[in-house]
Amino acid sequence: MATPTQAGRPAGVTTAPADGTRIDQVLSRAAERAPDRTAIRSGTEQYSYAELDGWTDRCASLVRELTGGSPAVVAVAGIMDPAFAALFFGISRAGSVSAIVNPYLPADRLAHVLATSGARLAVLTPQMHRRLREVRERVSTLDTVVLTGPDEEPDPAGEELPTLRALLDTVTAEPITVPAERDAVACLQFTSGTTGAAKAVRLSHHNLTVNAAQTVSVHRLDETAVVFNCLPTFHLMHLTMAATAAAVHVLWPEDDPVASIEAADRLRATHYYSLPLRLSRLATDRRLTRLEAPALRAIFSGGSSLPVSASLALAQQFGVPVVQGYGLAETSPSMHLGSPERPKAGSCGQVVPGGESRIVDIGSGSELPPGSRGEIQVRGPQLMLGYLGRDLSQDVDADGWFSTGDVGYLDDEGFLFWVDRIKDTFKCDNWLVSPTEIERVLLKHPAVTDCVVFDLPDEFRGAVACAMVVTGADPAEIAKTVNRGLPYYEQLSRIEVVDAIPRSPTGKVERRRLRDRLLGRADA
Numbered sequence: 001m002a003t004p005t006q007a008g009r010p011a012g013v014t015t016a017p018a019d020g021t022r023i024d025q026v027l028s029r030a031a032e033r034a035p036d037r038t039a040i041r042s043g044t045e046q047y048s049y050a051e052l053d054g055w056t057d058r059c060a061s062l063v064r065e066l067t068g069g070s071p072a073v074v075a076v077a078g079i080m081d082p083a084f085a086a087l088f089f090g091i092s093r094a095g096s097v098s099a100i101v102n103p104y105l106p107a108d109r110l111a112h113v114l115a116t117s118g119a120r121l122a123v124l125t126p127q128m129h130r131r132l133r134e135v136r137e138r139v140s141t142l143d144t145v146v147l148t149g150p151d152e153e154p155d156p157a158g159e160e161l162p163t164l165r166a167l168l169d170t171v172t173a174e175p176i177t178v179p180a181e182r183d184a185v186a187c188l189q190f191t192s193g194t195t196g197a198a199k200a201v202r203l204s205h206h207n208l209t210v211n212a213a214q215t216v217s218v219h220r221l222d223e224t225a226v227v228f229n230c231l232p233t234f235h236l237m238h239l240t241m242a243a244t245a246a247a248v249h250v251l252w253p254e255d256d257p258v259a260s261i262e263a264a265d266r267l268r269a270t271h272y273y274s275l276p277l278r279l280s281r282l283a284t285d286r287r288l289t290r291l292e293a294p295a296l297r298a299i300f301s302g303g304s305s306l307p308v309s310a311s312l313a314l315a316q317q318f319g320v321p322v323v324q325g326y327g328l329a330e331t332s333p334s335m336h337l338g339s340p341e342r343p344k345a346g347s348c349g350q351v352v353p354g355g356e357s358r359i360v361d362i363g364s365g366s367e368l369p370p371g372s373r374g375e376i377q378v379r380g381p382q383l384m385l386g387y388l389g390r391d392l393s394q395d396v397d398a399d400g401w402f403s404t405g406d407v408g409y410l411d412d413e414g415f416l417f418w419v420d421r422i423k424d425t426f427k428c429d430n431w432l433v434s435p436t437e438i439e440r441v442l443l444k445h446p447a448v449t450d451c452v453v454f455d456l457p458d459e460f461r462g463a464v465a466c467a468m469v470v471t472g473a474d475p476a477e478i479a480k481t482v483n484r485g486l487p488y489y490e491q492l493s494r495i496e497v498v499d500a501i502p503r504s505p506t507g508k509v510e511r512r513r514l515r516d517r518l519l520g521r522a523d524a
Contacts, residue, residue, distance in 0.1 A: 024092035030246040042251035057173035059090025075119035080253035095178040099188040111135035126151035182206040200388035211332035211382040212240035214352040221245035228269035257282035268295040276306040277507030283310035298340035332382040347415040355380030426455035431489040447473035454511040464493040
């Protein structure tokens with residue numbers, strides 16, 4: 001059996017700086033190379049690399065001032081705003097650790113994340129702060145809260161919190177010298193928490209700089225690139241890779257996919273990044289055929305699986321490759337990336353330079369040959385330092401392999417095909433069933449606009465497939481049609497018609513919660 005390799009990747013690509021580069025120094029180097037080039041823009045705001053680097057210096061001084069000059073954990077709302085970029089780099093430059101917080105978290109999860117991180121300072125949106133007030137007593141380490149902007153709703157207690165930009169106007173940047181320790185913790189990223197309480201992932205400066213360089217290499221980013229970031233929240237990979245390449249970075253948080261393409265065309269975007277949910281909507285939008293974006297070199301998808309039909313529709317319309325990737329918070333995040341030069345529909349691409357992946361049997365842990373389904377394991381220089389409060393050896397084996405909890409397979413060229421989460425799969429008549437694969441078949445039905453599939457317990461078969469479907473058609477007719485295209489053990493035994501599928505802002509759905517809710521309704 002072949003040892004895991006980087007099959008198909010071009011030889012000689014760089015994987016990362018070899019020295020102890022801190023992540024904020026990636027920005028400094030871009031400012032030295034191209035001080036006047038636009039670093040980041042959002043709406044009417046636009047900052048050159050020199051301006052962003054100067055803004056970062058002020059953020060670093062502010063962090064030092066608010067934390068008493070000692071290193072601390074600083075929680076930051078991951079909003080699509082240029083201020084996030086300056087603050088993230090500034091926390092690093094101050095010698096502190098950032099904890100990136102999803103701005104859409106409900107109160108209890110927000111409290112969990114802040115308490116777990118041990119943050120002493122938090123920069124939150126006004127909406128997040130209102131949620132935090134409900135559970136403030138659960139976050140004992142938090143000394144100071146700064147708002148990203150003014151709160152239009154008065155605080156019932158009369159408390160007025162300062163805003164980040166107002167504080168920065170009072171700060172003079174002071175020189176700060178921080179040792180360039182490559183294995184020091186740079187930030188805490190949190191797992192999605194869909195199968196349990198979110199865990200804090202410790203990522204080093206080296207993890208982040210390596211992964212940025214890996215992504216730049218595979219996605220062919222350079223100083224002529226215009227990265228168009230069409231996401232609801234800020235993901236570090238887009239910030240760090242754009243700065244590594246000294247490329248222009250455009251933030252576009254609005255969710256109208258047609259408006260985003262029109263903006264990308266106006267701004268001569270070369271690399272368009274979005275979510276599968278938004279790209280799928282774009283692929284079926286009636287306005288698609290009138291859209292053009294001739295400067296585009298590729299469209300990139302990530303976060304979950306992009307349907308092949310959407311990928312092919314967009315590739316045909318814009319005449320560019322549509323590729324997706326695979327990654328985790330634990331891998332900084334990218335592990336497999338589709339290359340514009342070698343797109344393969346339905347795949348997550350090949351492993352990034354310097355990384356390795358393999359497929360192992362879920363039961364025995366033995367390595368499986370190409371084409372076999374099993375658990376995805378990964379290792380490489382972008383793999384985390386470990387979870388906060390836990391020794392790395394609890395999650396990474398003696399050979400450096402991390403078990404992802406995902407099911408997939410590799411083809412004979414090393415392209416990864418993601419199938420499902422192990423915890424979402426189930427057995428029917430001892431056959432392993434993937435809800436995601438059933439969903440793909442369901443979505444081909446012309447009357448189905450959205451769906452989610454999960455298992456329901458069955459006394460004789462172990463479990464059977466059930467679906468929640470958004471449709472105006474007869475569910476019995478849908479089941480009859482869809483089941484003809486499925487093996488008997490994957491066939492739907494029940495369909496519930498709903499008005500909408502509850503999803504997170506990034507398009508993810510929590511199958512187990514929906515199943516428990518349905519079981520509760522059925523037993524009532």
